[in-house]
Amino acid sequence: MHPTDSHRLHAHLIGQQGSRGLLNTPSLSLDLDMLERNIAAMAAFARKHNVSLRPHSKTHKCPDISRRQIAAGALGNCCAKLGEAEALTDGGIDGLLITSPVVTQPAIERLMALNARAKGLMVCVDHPDNADALANAARAAKQLLTVIIDIDPGLHRTGVASPEGVVALAKKITSLPSLKYAGVQFYCGRHQHIEDYSERRKQIIERTEYLKGILDLLAKANLKPGIITGSGTGTHQIDCELGVFTELQVGSYVFMDHQYNICDLRGENRPTFEQSLQIDARVVSRNTAGMATMDSGLKSMATEAGPPKILSGAAPGSTTRFMGDEHCAVIAPEGQDAPALGARVVLVPPHCDPTVNLYDAYHIVKGETLVDIWTIAGRGRSR
């Protein structure tokens, strides 16, 4: 039995020259050379700045990519949810940090089962009641659970909301013998996508001052964190310059969706990473002058960051527009033709993480040849 529908449809094409052109569309393509260069470039950056990498797997949800990141020096992976951590552990990946709180009773039971088999597992906590619940479960299971305190950088999404609250929670955790206090997390999510480098830098400097104040309080209370984790693809250069984090949670650098590609990541005014993640679509209707309808829509692309960008297959200057659940239009510039019926158009998704979450597998390509199919083991594992 094939592990996914993509394997069922396309496994026989692996290794056949030009086979990318034979794929049923829409299909999620991942350019292997670009992916490997992105992984190597971030690994070299981290070595140069003497910082550890624990890349965020919420972007890729795929043990095959985790293994490549770890082979390049990463400590493990971050996971957004417990379900993703289960999927990566099943895929043989150690060193996982779950970056959201695990709060409900059924989830805490699963966390303990995972902690019993996953090497180096850590979980974020942001509330004393949750610390108690985790400690009770760990004690009952005769386990030691390693926790990281999540600090709210001002997003009000998750995290402890005040410096005093962080110190109090660290004290509480160290008083609970079944919990191990390993460090703090400070993830400035909103800041990652500020397009202008100097504006992003200014805001991150301000937020880092806030973090430093908390670290000073912790040090004074003899609660200096071993791990200080945070950062992202958008701020990794700035964060390393400021030198506070011991490890980086960068995720999207492996794929470089459009949202990140328009951000000047290092103040160098040029792309730092390559757009390895692509959607192959085809024209399935073409009855109106200047436009054509492709077979990829709301069900094969995340929509909250706008329509997709065209990488190839349409006249330069062509744009796209969502046309419902299953379709997207390509609109040719004035005086140009839209792509022909059946023609392939290669798209770049606006936001990679929720787009990946729609697909069962990556079609791994080298140029025009399908070279492998990797299951997206963590797809839909938001529980």
Next chain:
Amino acid sequence: MHPTDSHRLHAHLIGQQGSRGLLNTPSLSLDLDMLERNIAAMAAFARKHNVSLRPHSKTHKCPDISRRQIAAGALGNCCAKLGEAEALTDGGIDGLLITSPVVTQPAIERLMALNARAKGLMVCVDHPDNADALANAARAAKQLLTVIIDIDPGLHRTGVASPEGVVALAKKITSLPSLKYAGVQFYCGRHQHIEDYSERRKQIIERTEYLKGILDLLAKANLKPGIITGSGTGTHQIDCELGVFTELQVGSYVFMDHQYNICDLRGENRPTFEQSLQIDARVVSRNTAGMATMDSGLKSMATEAGPPKILSGAAPGSTTRFMGDEHCAVIAPEGQDAPALGARVVLVPPHCDPTVNLYDAYHIVKGETLVDIWTIAGRGRSR
């Protein structure tokens, strides 16, 4: 082996009183009594108006729901894509109409394989080149393929763009011995969500005049269609009053997402169907006054129709806001408390079809008891 992650996590809870409260969240709940009442109500409506039903499965992608629609009198199901039709056929469902053109060579090969085993299969066609390609493939496979001509109602998404084009395509199809001309499709997608009944009615009357003109031309050319298919949950009452369609493609009435719920479907100024599809979420962080963060975000809800609505679990007047891939905030009204850490909040998705496409299974509930888990067999089958 469990068919889905939902079965693995929750199959042991089926039939246990109050087990809905033990589900790992976010989970997609489907209220069985409401679903069955919706199916029965639309079936009764169709009988009363002497029109056939071939409900659109792009909404639910689930053979268990198809079977209930067919048991209530439906002819079969519509499918948006070939992959969905394969999934429903595997689930034992006959009488499928694929409502988008199947154009590419690999897809046409799969269509022929499906046509050899699927009873009553039909596919839409909107271009003479596609008719030729389908005819050649059917001839080579020694098959007869039944086709429906898709007519563009002005959306410019798919469909033949002119009345003369429809007649020419019908003539062409009848000249190709391996194709059987079964009828026409006319789906006014945009009109379905016009909130005001009389405005929706006015626009549908105008569009129906356009369709009638085409039907007159076809009759004069001795090409009268056997099937005239179209309509949707938003316009079913108006379409039946106008009496042109022989069958209805209604889909969302089974679930009634927020988008449809705010439309006055029958000019009666009251809800016609019940909101059977719900998302169970839980509060996982609560450190800021007046708000709480739930465990459901961009990866468990379609976002293009706005944030979700709250059905229960929060103070009346509470609102929601997306907080990234995995989280959503519930914001209490002035002077009220947000739900407690760990509390369950039941949400209604803004747009059901792409939300369903994110989940592996429905959790079938009767009140607070999980009574079954149904695999969403067509999830992600957009190819």
